[in-house]
Amino acid sequence: MLKNILEVISLSFKRENIRNFSIIAHIDHGKSTLADRILEKTSTVALRDMEEQLLDNMDIERERGITIKARAVKLNYQANDGELYTFNLIDTPGHVDFNYEVSRSLAACEGAILVVDASQGIEAQTLANTYLAIEHDLEVLPVVNKIDLPSADPERVCKEVEDVIGIPAMDAPRISAKMGTNIEAVLEKIVAEIPPPQGDENNPLQALIFDSYYDTYKGVIIYVRVKEGTVKAGTNIKMMSSGAEFTVVEVGYMGATDMVPCGELLAGDVGYIAASIKSIGDTHVGDTVTDANNPASEALPGYRKVNPMVFSGIYPADGSKYGDLREALEKLQLNDASLTFEPETSIALGFGFRCGFLGLLHMEIIQERIEREYNLDIITTAPSVIYKITLTNGNVVYIDNPSNYPDVANIQMAEEPMVKSSILTPTEFVGNIMDLCQDRRGIFKDMKYLDDTRAELHYELPLNEIVYDFFDALKSRTRGYASFDYEMMGFVPSKLIKLDILLNGDVVDALSFIVHQEKAYPRARRIAEKLKEHIPRQLFEVPIQAAVGGKIIARETVKAMRKDVLAKCYGGDITRKKKLLEKQKEGKKRMRQLGSVEVPQEAFMAVLKLD
Amino acid sequence: MNPIGLYVHVPFCLKKCPYCDFYSIKFDDALAERYTQTIITEMFTYDHIKADTLYFGGGTPVLLGAPRLKRIIDAAKKQFSLEGEFTVEANPCSIDKQTLLELKQAGFNRVSFGVQSGVDKELHSLGRAHTKMQALEAVKGAKEAGFTNISVDLMIGIPHQTPQTLLSSLEFIKQLDVPHVSAYILKIEQGTRFYEDNTAALCPDEDSVCDLYLNTIEFLNSIGVEQYEISNFAKKGFESKHNLKYWRCEEYLGFGASAHSYYKGKRYLHPRDIEGYLSSNGNNYQISDKQAGGFEEYAMLRLRLSEGIDLSLLDKRFCFDKEKILRRAKPLEQSGLLRINGEIIFLTPKGFLVSNAIIASLIS
Numbered sequence: 001m002l003k004n005i006l007e008v009i010s011l012s013f014k015r016e017n018i019r020n021f022s023i024i025a026h027i028d029h030g031k032s033t034l035a036d037r038i039l040e041k042t043s044t045v046a047l048r049d050m051e052e053q054l055l056d057n058m059d060i061e062r063e064r065g066i067t068i069k070a071r072a073v074k075l076n077y078q079a080n081d082g083e084l085y086t087f088n089l090i091d092t093p094g095h096v097d098f099n100y101e102v103s104r105s106l107a108a109c110e111g112a113i114l115v116v117d118a119s120q121g122i123e124a125q126t127l128a129n130t131y132l133a134i135e136h137d138l139e140v141l142p143v144v145n146k147i148d149l150p151s152a153d154p155e156r157v158c159k160e161v162e163d164v165i166g167i168p169a170m171d172a173p174r175i176s177a178k179m180g181t182n183i184e185a186v187l188e189k190i191v192a193e194i195p196p197p198q199g200d201e202n203n204p205l206q207a208l209i210f211d212s213y214y215d216t217y218k219g220v221i222i223y224v225r226v227k228e229g230t231v232k233a234g235t236n237i238k239m240m241s242s243g244a245e246f247t248v249v250e251v252g253y254m255g256a257t258d259m260v261p262c263g264e265l266l267a268g269d270v271g272y273i274a275a276s277i278k279s280i281g282d283t284h285v286g287d288t289v290t291d292a293n294n295p296a297s298e299a300l301p302g303y304r305k306v307n308p309m310v311f312s313g314i315y316p317a318d319g320s321k322y323g324d325l326r327e328a329l330e331k332l333q334l335n336d337a338s339l340t341f342e343p344e345t346s347i348a349l350g351f352g353f354r355c356g357f358l359g360l361l362h363m364e365i366i367q368e369r370i371e372r373e374y375n376l377d378i379i380t381t382a383p384s385v386i387y388k389i390t391l392t393n394g395n396v397v398y399i400d401n402p403s404n405y406p407d408v409a410n411i412q413m414a415e416e417p418m419v420k421s422s423i424l425t426p427t428e429f430v431g432n433i434m435d436l437c438q439d440r441r442g443i444f445k446d447m448k449y450l451d452d453t454r455a456e457l458h459y460e461l462p463l464n465e466i467v468y469d470f471f472d473a474l475k476s477r478t479r480g481y482a483s484f485d486y487e488m489m490g491f492v493p494s495k496l497i498k499l500d501i502l503l504n505g506d507v508v509d510a511l512s513f514i515v516h517q518e519k520a521y522p523r524a525r526r527i528a529e530k531l532k533e534h535i536p537r538q539l540f541e542v543p544i545q546a547a548v549g550g551k552i553i554a555r556e557t558v559k560a561m562r563k564d565v566l567a568k569c570y571g572g573d574i575t576r577k578k579k580l581l582e583k584q585k586e587g588k589k590r591m592r593q594l595g596s597v598e599v600p601q602e603a604f605m606a607v608l609k610l611d
Numbered sequence: 612m613n614p615i616g617l618y619v620h621v622p623f624c625l626k627k628c629p630y631c632d633f634y635s636i637k638f639d640d641a642l643a644e645r646y647t648q649t650i651i652t653e654m655f656t657y658d659h660i661k662a663d664t665l666y667f668g669g670g671t672p673v674l675l676g677a678p679r680l681k682r683i684i685d686a687a688k689k690q691f692s693l694e695g696e697f698t699v700e701a702n703p704c705s706i707d708k709q710t711l712l713e714l715k716q717a718g719f720n721r722v723s724f725g726v727q728s729g730v731d732k733e734l735h736s737l738g739r740a741h742t743k744m745q746a747l748e749a750v751k752g753a754k755e756a757g758f759t760n761i762s763v764d765l766m767i768g769i770p771h772q773t774p775q776t777l778l779s780s781l782e783f784i785k786q787l788d789v790p791h792v793s794a795y796i797l798k799i800e801q802g803t804r805f806y807e808d809n810t811a812a813l814c815p816d817e818d819s820v821c822d823l824y825l826n827t828i829e830f831l832n833s834i835g836v837e838q839y840e841i842s843n844f845a846k847k848g849f850e851s852k853h854n855l856k857y858w859r860c861e862e863y864l865g866f867g868a869s870a871h872s873y874y875k876g877k878r879y880l881h882p883r884d885i886e887g888y889l890s891s892n893g894n895n896y897q898i899s900d901k902q903a904g905g906f907e908e909y910a911m912l913r914l915r916l917s918e919g920i921d922l923s924l925l926d927k928r929f930c931f932d933k934e935k936i937l938r939r940a941k942p943l944e945q946s947g948l949l950r951i952n953g954e955i956i957f958l959t960p961k962g963f964l965v966s967n968a969i970i971a972s973l974i975s
């Protein structure tokens with residue numbers, strides 16, 4: 001069976017029969033299910049090998065029902081016109097944190113399938129990615145999914161697509177990926193409407209890197225879309241932005257379950273390159289691979305280095321596990337060049353790492369993977385964004401750790417990152433959202449009604465205000481109906497101050513954070529309250545204070561413990577007494593000793609969720 | 612070798628008190644006889660070591676009757692060259708002057724009464740069968756029988772107790788004029804009726820209990836019955852020699868079901884099972900700790916005593932970080948929870964209330 005397919009694929013190798021496309025969809029709108037159905041229909045995967053949602057190959061992705069990293073798969077399809085077609089399905093990350101990766105994946109395609117839920121319609125994130133696809137001149141094919149749901153209203157949704165995005169949608173295939181209904185219509189549309197790739201295999205090599213991962217045996221594997229030229233084993237390749245050069249060991253394409261080596265990749269192809277690359281740092285997504293001996297005159301457009309936007313300290317709960325934590329981060333970084341980390345020390349938490357992430361979800365995923373895949377208990381500090389500080393001496397410094405924030409006296413100007421955000425919501429929640437954005441120092445830009453029931457709002461928001469709990473707050477104010485998307489805008493001057501938390505009179509560096517002047521008081525109060533809830537009574541009274549400069553602006557007190565259990569030693573039975581002592585000692589292990597105060601690990605987490 | 616202590620557990624009661632979680636079963640005369648014989652048998656399995664205290668606890672030891680108690684005392688004297696402190700626990704209601712006289716003649720020189728409260732309403736809610744009057748009579752009877760070393764128990768934090776009712780109880784104890792008082796804070800254990808009935812709801816709250824405890828210490832100290840352990844108070848020279856062995860980490864042997872021993876570096880116990888005890892002829896030990904008597908245990912027990920722990924005496928005996936302990940003790944001294952006198956550390960009354968937390972923070 002496999003042999004047949006291989007023959008078929010090699011036979012079908014005509015550029016005009018290649019279709020490179022992505023699927024754009026909101027979380028839960030059925031992207032992965034549709035991908036599975038396509039795989040099934042093109043018999044790329046034997047049915048018995050089908051695992052639900054094959055493309056999402058990380059546990060966390062599967063559990064959250066979202067795709068974190070792009071992947072690609074090569075399929076072949078016998079169309080109604082009798083021709084055999086090669087489909088390269090390039091999966092895109094479904095979350096705003098990975099916007100840049102999405103844009104690179106789209107740049108590797110000529111078309112995109114826009115999956116819209118037949119009952120829910122377009123969401124903010126789908127819209128953003130669709131605009132991105134249109135920007136890249138992709139042919140967008142709308143598909144209405146979940147028509148099997150009783151609440152499905154395909155007509156309304158198609159009209160919405162036409163009104164909002166401005167592309168024809170009335171003849172969009174109505175499908176149910178779950179039930180396998182009408183999948184052929186999608187495949188035929190792909191053949192008919194997505195243009196074949198352009199390019200000339202005799203030109204100098206230009207291949208776009210849209211993803212990479214680390215393989216223990218082969219080193220870094222890069223996923224590329226060849227735009228011009230040819231690449232094969234033995235080609236000396238050069239990364240045009242980093243300048244790094246390698247000799248190709250193997251090229252091939254991605255089957256649904258494993259990698260299939262092939263002789264060469266030509267202009268128009270999507271595949272992988274293995275070249276004994278040791279570090280993922282040499283293979284930036286968006287970079288152009290060229291032939292070192294016959295280089296292209298210029299790189300493909302659109303490359304930029306992705307910089308982490310959200311930072312937090314990660315510390316091992318057990319200080320002796322510092323080495324293990326380092327190893328975990330190193331391994332994660334092998335597959336994720338956007339994760340950055342460097343050692344830092346905290347008076348409160350000891351030795352740990354300052355880690356940089358693309359966004360909040362990225363941060364959560366990394367934290368979760370450290371705990372799950374590497375079995376480490378970690379303490380994370382409140383996320384911080386990066387601040388641009390112009391000092392009075394004219395120097396500019398970037399601060400990603402609140403404890404390094406300069407003294408006010410030395411600051412000439414402080415700037416914070418802003419984002420352009422778009423929120424799609426049922427109209428009934430518009431008021432709530434406006435209140436929320438107002439509260440988060442949002443600047444209202446505009447609002448338009450997509451139809452009678454839905455509105456799109458645009459706000460400029462400080463990133464600082466969304467890294468804490470904006471998503472949660474948005475969900476709770478809109479019963480989960482609103483969707484949110486943002487992109488970075490740059491730095492704007494802001495009245496920022498550093499808020500310190502003191503326990504028993506000592507500053508706890510791990511709890512310091514930067515906040516806008518106007519928000520200092522309420523946030524200080526809230527944090528003090530939260531800490532009070534989470535710090536157990538100790539042998540002495542523990543004042544919790546929040547201070548700006550030397551000025552205390554909020555205070556709570558954890559009263560001293562007055563009594564513990566006085567077990568009797570009746571008849572010489574000291575076992576209970578000993579058990580109590582053991583319990584007490586055990587409890588201490590889960591605590592962090594901050595000066596004289598014992599703070600449970602949960603307290604550090606609690607201050608992250610203040611809403 | 613220092614003389615050891617002997618403890619005999621007598622698990623018989625006429626009726627179980629609703630707060631009690633010690634091992635006890637309904638009294639049965641035939642069982643009591645077999646039990647007595649087994650205690651004596653068990654004593655004879657030991658070497659001839661010297662003992663200087665014998666303590667009968669329960670249950671209600673007096674239910675065995677003076678003759679059986681005497682047989683056990685005589686066996687102990689013979690086996691352990693016993694002389695010194697002979698204590699028996701007694702209920703104010705199940706004892707008359709005649710019995711007290713017999714106990715005195717049997718060899719007891721110390722009696723400990725479960726008075727618990729000087730307020731009849733409280734005694735009733737504790738499920739006690741005696742009244743304040745009977746308690747008075749019992750103590751009077753003991754004195755007339757020739758006992759000078761008398762102890763009474765007092766309970767703190769019991770249902771409906773207020774500072775006023777506690778004061779009444781303390782005034783009553785003052786009136787009894789006894790040289791030793793044990794004052795325990797009620798702890799409602801799982802499996803007791805108080806636990807089932809959620810009696811905790813009727814008891815004073817934690818803050819009030821702390822105040823009651825501190826009031827008790829102050830009152831007893833003021834009448835010369837001074838605190839020498841978390842829950843124990845005595846006039847000079849009347850401290851319980853037997854109980855001091857527990858807290859000073861000295862050796863003792865426990866006889867009878869549910870009795871605990873600490874001997875030759877091991878802690879062991881008889882299970883709470885009279886049948887098992889009888890059928891094995893007292894040979895059903897379980898080791899609970901093979902390496903007992905370490906520093907943590909020593910410190911934990913020793914800090915229960917008002918005299919505290921003298922670190923300078925322990926250098927040779929234990930391996931521990933003296934400086935670290937003293938360093939950790941410093942802030943606790945500032946909070947008024949303990950005092951440091953050279954290398955002696957001792958807890959204050961306020962400190963006794965949080966002794967677990969203090970001990971844990973000093974030694975862990």
